Amino acid sequence: MGSNMAFPLTGSAGLILAVAFGFLFGLLLERGGLANYNTIVNQFRLKDFTVLKVMLTAIVVGGVGVLVLHHLNLAAYHIKPANMLGVVLGAAIFGVGIVVYGYCPGTGIAAIATGSAHALVGLFGMLAGGVAYALSFPWIDAHVLRVAALGKVRLPEVTGMSDWAWFALLTVAAVLVFVAIERIEPRR
Amino acid sequence: MHRWNPYLVGVGIGVLSWAAFAIADKPIGVTTALSQCSGVVARPIIGSEGVRANAYWARNPPAWDYGTLFLFGIALGSLVAAAASRDLKIEVVPAVWRERFGWSPGGRLLAAFVGGALVMYGARMADGCTSGNGISGSLQLAVTGWTFFITMFITGVATARLMFGRGRPHG
Numbered sequence: 049m050g051s052n053m054a055f056p057l058t059g060s061a062g063l064i065l066a067v068a069f070g071f072l073f074g075l076l077l078e079r080g081g082l083a084n085y086n087t088i089v090n091q092f093r094l095k096d097f098t099v100l101k102v103m104l105t106a107i108v109v110g111g112v113g114v115l116v117l118h119h120l121n122l123a124a125y126h127i128k129p130a131n132m133l134g135v136v137l138g139a140a141i142f143g144v145g146i147v148v149y150g151y152c153p154g155t156g157i158a159a160i161a162t163g164s165a166h167a168l169v170g171l172f173g174m175l176a177g178g179v180a181y182a183l184s185f186p187w188i189d190a191h192v193l194r195v196a197a198l199g200k201v202r203l204p205e206v207t208g209m210s211d212w213a214w215f216a217l218l219t220v221a222a223v224l225v226f227v228a229i230e231r232i233e234p235r236r
Numbered sequence: 237m238h239r240w241n242p243y244l245v246g247v248g249i250g251v252l253s254w255a256a257f258a259i260a261d262k263p264i265g266v267t268t269a270l271s272q273c274s275g276v277v278a279r280p281i282i283g284s285e286g287v288r289a290n291a292y293w294a295r296n297p298p299a300w301d302y303g304t305l306f307l308f309g310i311a312l313g314s315l316v317a318a319a320a321s322r323d324l325k326i327e328v329v330p331a332v333w334r335e336r337f338g339w340s341p342g343g344r345l346l347a348a349f350v351g352g353a354l355v356m357y358g359a360r361m362a363d364g365c366t367s368g369n370g371i372s373g374s375l376q377l378a379v380t381g382w383t384f385f386i387t388m389f390i391t392g393v394a395t396a397r398l399m400f401g402r403g404r405p406h407g
């Protein structure tokens with residue numbers, strides 16, 4: 049990976065960057081109110097659309113920029129293999145878990161740092177879940193991950209619609225969604 | 237204290253992604269590193285040899301590397317942000333849970349543990365969480381990213397309906 053990178057950063061410089069980028073991510077999550085159980089759970093109760101606003105904006109802004117960087121040969125894509133049964137089953141379990149826990153992994157870690165004791169208990173749960181997954185991995189690998197394995201595919205390849213057309217469509221869709229949720233979202 | 241506008245926070249995360257791709261060559265992600273940490277937890281249970289022999293941890297060996305230091309950075313950034321905006325407070329039972337299930341911490345802590353385990357198990361099966369799949373995958377127009385985002389949203393809304401009911405219009 050990263051063979052076409054202009055300035056690949058490795059070694060200790062990369063590790064300092066890891067802390068710096070993590071710092072900015074944690075800061076943005078906290079200031080966005082996402083290191084908060086109520087914000088996350090109320091998104092899934094369709095009472096507070098902060099999560100959707102942040103995610104869709106990040107996807108469109110981040111995606112257009114990374115596409116430009118990719119064209120300039122300044123960024124490599126990191127596409128995960130589309131093992132469709134694994135992704136659908138895993139995401140379905142994740143959706144249940146995020147509401148029961150009240151955080152996703154990143155926001156849970158951010159919440160622990162703000163003093164959320166239940167987020168800390170959930171971290172122990174996440175570590176237990178990680179152990180359970182690693183122990184069951186050989187079976188999952190053989191029986192789940194190899195079902196409907198499409199490889200590292202992107203929407204432009206699957207649909208025949210260009211990257212730019214996708215982002216034009218996503219931008220319009222995101223704006224329409226934002227207009228709609230600003231109308232229906234309960235005022236706080 | 238007053239939160240930042242969610243659209244601006246989204247722009248911030250998007251721009252942070254540019255830097256993460258271009259400078260570090262590492263998309264934003266959380267659970268790969270967390271599963272490395274779970275390897276450390278498993279050492280006393282199945283032994284260091286057992287962890288090394290495991291097919292999953294062999295791919296994601298426990299280490300202080302980019303991914304795990306990124307998690308440390310998240311905690312640090314959140315701590316500084318919360319401290320600077322007087323947002324630090326010990327919370328055991330959050331408001332939304334309390335309104336539905338009451339003050340008792342036992343149920344909340346049990347749910348946090350079970351929910352945390354489900355989140356992690358699901359994220360590993362899907363090869364990424366809200367960050368790695370939902371944001372980083374979707375912004376690359378990866379099929380996994382959008383499949384994950386849409387699927388977890390559907391089961392999340394269904395779970396919230398089961399746990400909290402339809403609720404009143406203002407909760």
